[in-house]
Amino acid sequence: xxxIWEKHMNFSQRSRGLFKTIAVVLALGLPTALVxxxxxxxxxxxxxxxxxxxxxxxxxxxxxxxxxSTSQFNRTYTQPGAGMNSAAAAPAxxxxxxxxxxxxxxxxxxxxxxxxxxxxxxxxxxGGLGGLSSILGLIIQIVLVVVVVRLAMSxxxxxxxxxxxxxxxxxxxxxxxxxxxxxxxxxxxxxFGANNAPLEIKPxxxxxxxxxxxxxxxxxxNEDVAKLHTLATPEMVSYFEQDLAQNRARNAVNKVxxxxxxxxxxxxxxxxxxxxxxxxxxxxxxxDKTVDRNTGALxxxxxxxxxxxxxxxxARRPGAGWELSAIQQTN
Numbered sequence: 129x130x131x132i133w134e135k136h137m138n139f140s141q142r143s144r145g146l147f148k149t150i151a152v153v154l155a156l157g158l159p160t161a162l163v164x165x166x167x168x169x170x171x172x173x174x175x176x177x178x179x180x181x182x183x184x185x186x187x188x189x190x191x192x193x194x195x196x197s198t199s200q201f202n203r204t205y206t207q208p209g210a211g212m213n214s215a216a217a218a219p220a221x222x223x224x225x226x227x228x229x230x231x232x233x234x235x236x237x238x239x240x241x242x243x244x245x246x247x248x249x250x251x252x253x254x255g256g257l258g259g260l261s262s263i264l265g266l267i268i269q270i271v272l273v274v275v276v277v278r279l280a281m282s283x284x285x286x287x288x289x290x291x292x293x294x295x296x297x298x299x300x301x302x303x304x305x306x307x308x309x310x311x312x313x314x315x316x317x318x319x320f321g322a323n324n325a326p327l328e329i330k331p332x333x334x335x336x337x338x339x340x341x342x343x344x345x346x347x348x349x350n351e352d353v354a355k356l357h358t359l360a361t362p363e364m365v366s367y368f369e370q371d372l373a374q375n376r377a378r379n380a381v382n383k384v385x386x387x388x389x390x391x392x393x394x395x396x397x398x399x400x401x402x403x404x405x406x407x408x409x410x411x412x413x414x415x416d417k418t419v420d421r422n423t424g425a426l427x428x429x430x431x432x433x434x435x436x437x438x439x440x441x442x443a444r445r446p447g448a449g450w451e452l453s454a455i456q457q458t459n
Contacts, residue, residue, distance in 0.1 A: 169382040169416055169417075169418045169428060169429055170345065170348075170382065170384045170414065170416045170436065171344055171345055171348040171368065171384065171455070172367070172371075172438075172455040173371050174457060175202040175203065175455075175457065176198070176199045176200060176201045176202050176203075176454075176455065176456040176457050177201065177202060177203040177204065177364065177367045177454065177455055178201070178203075178204060178361070178363060178364050178367070178441065178452075178453050178454025178455060178456075179201075179204050179205060179206040179361075179363060179441075179453060179454055180206075180405060180407065180441045180453065180454050181206075181398075181400045181403065181405055181443075182209070182400060183396075183398070183405070183407075184201065184204055184206040184454075185200075185201075185206075185208055188395040188396055188407045188439055188441075188456070189395050189396055190395075191393045191394070191395050191409040192391075192393055192409075193391045193392055193393050193409035193410065193411050193437065194395075194409035194411075194437055194438075194439055194458045196458055196459050197458070197459045198439050198456040198457065198458055198459065199456060199457045199458075199459055201454070201456070203367055204363075204454075205363050327397035327398055327399055327404055327405075327406065328397075329394055329397050329406055333406065333450065334392070336442075336449065336450045337392070337406070337408050337410075337440070337442060337450065338389050338392070340359060340440075340442065340450060340451075340452055341387060341389055341410060341412060341440070342387045343355075343359055344356070344359050344360060344452055345384040345387045345414065346384075346387075347359060348368060348372075348382070348384060349381075349382065349383045349384050349385065351372055351381065353365065353368070353369060353372070356368055359451065359452060360451055360452040360453070361443060361451050361452065361453050363453075364451075364452055364453065364454070364455075375418075376421070379420060379421045379422065380418050380419065380420060380421060380427050380428075381418070381419060381421050382416070382417070382418045382429075383415075383416075383417055383418070383419060384414055384415070384416050385414070385415045386413065386414060386415045386433055387412060387413070387414045388412060388413045388414075389410060389411075389412045390411045390412055390413055390435065391410075391411040392408055392409060392410045392411065393408070393409055394406065394407075394408055394409075395407040395408060395409055395439060402445055402446050403443055403444070403445055404443065404444045404445075405441060405442070405443050405444075405453070406441070406442050406444075406450070407439060407440070407441045407442075407454075408439070408440055408441075408442070409437070409438075409439050409458075410437065410438055410439070410440055411435065411436070411437045412435070412436060412437075413433055413434070413435055414433065414434060414435075414436060415430075415431065415432070415433045415434070416429045416430070416434060416436075417429035417430060417431060437458050438455055438456065438457060438458065439455075439456040439457075439458060440452060440454065440455055440456075441453045441454035441455075441456075
């Protein structure tokens with residue numbers, strides 16, 4: 129009965145084609161969906177942006193407020209220079225899974241590419257890897273992926289632990305490694321003594337940092353670019369303008385209100401020529417919501433208050449006040 133077999137074959141081909149399409153869409157769309165769902169709408173867009181002078185590519189020391197590591201910069205004008213240490217010499221996206229690839233990055237890319245090719249050409253999920261379509265082959269490949277992930281995690285831990293220790297040692301020759309006791313100051317939640325940094329940070333400076341936290345968020349919510357120019361470096365303002373333009377393109381506006389510092393402490397402070405830098409860990413409460421520009425209807429976020437922990441770097445030149453120079457997300 130040729131007719132029945134022909135119908136069955138056509139149905140199988142259509143099913144296989146549909147499965148391939150779904151698999152490719154999921155493989156390509158899932159990372160994007162994860163990025164979108166994890167991103168925050170507040171100022172900075174939940175990304176790490178800006179510059180920390182010659183320490184842009186060095187991780188700031190951990191503190192009581194932010195005991196973990198910070199993410200590398202997604203956006204920065206600073207390029208790695210010859211005067212930076214070995215950690216700074218690597219591009220922001222380099223390393224294990226970086227822009228340059230790396231050993232494990234290439235291996236992981238090979239698995240993904242082989243899997244997609246296998247689905248597209250009818251060889252199964254991992255058909256591109258020598259035709260391993262059996263259950264045994266699938267198990268072996270899963271084990272290999274698990275090994276790669278474990279190696280990546282071990283590498284990441286080894287990479288960040290010595291960085292934090294070095295940064296603390298560099299802050300002061302006589303200081304013990306690691307953040308010291310976080311003494312409460314009563315100044316809006318700031319603690320003193322997180323690091324014995326060469327540059328002295330006084331109570332007035334902490335008050336300025338807390339004030340900038342609220343003023344920057346308010347200017348962002350009001351889309352007041354002129355005000356942002358008085359609060360942040362030109363580089364940071366350029367990123368804010370890009371993010372605001374994206375909000376306008378989708379007819380949305382982000383409102384960040386009820387900002388209150390809950391806890392903060394100094395990670396490090398230093399001088400570069402005439403410019404002074406201070407990197408501070410901030411844990412603050414806020415209400416972060418995105419609404420339709422015309423109707424005011426809630427698009428994203430929540431009316432309920434939440435919390436965020438970020439690491440902000442401020443810069444100051446002689447005769448001028450502190451300006452926001454960088455925002456980094458915590459891991």
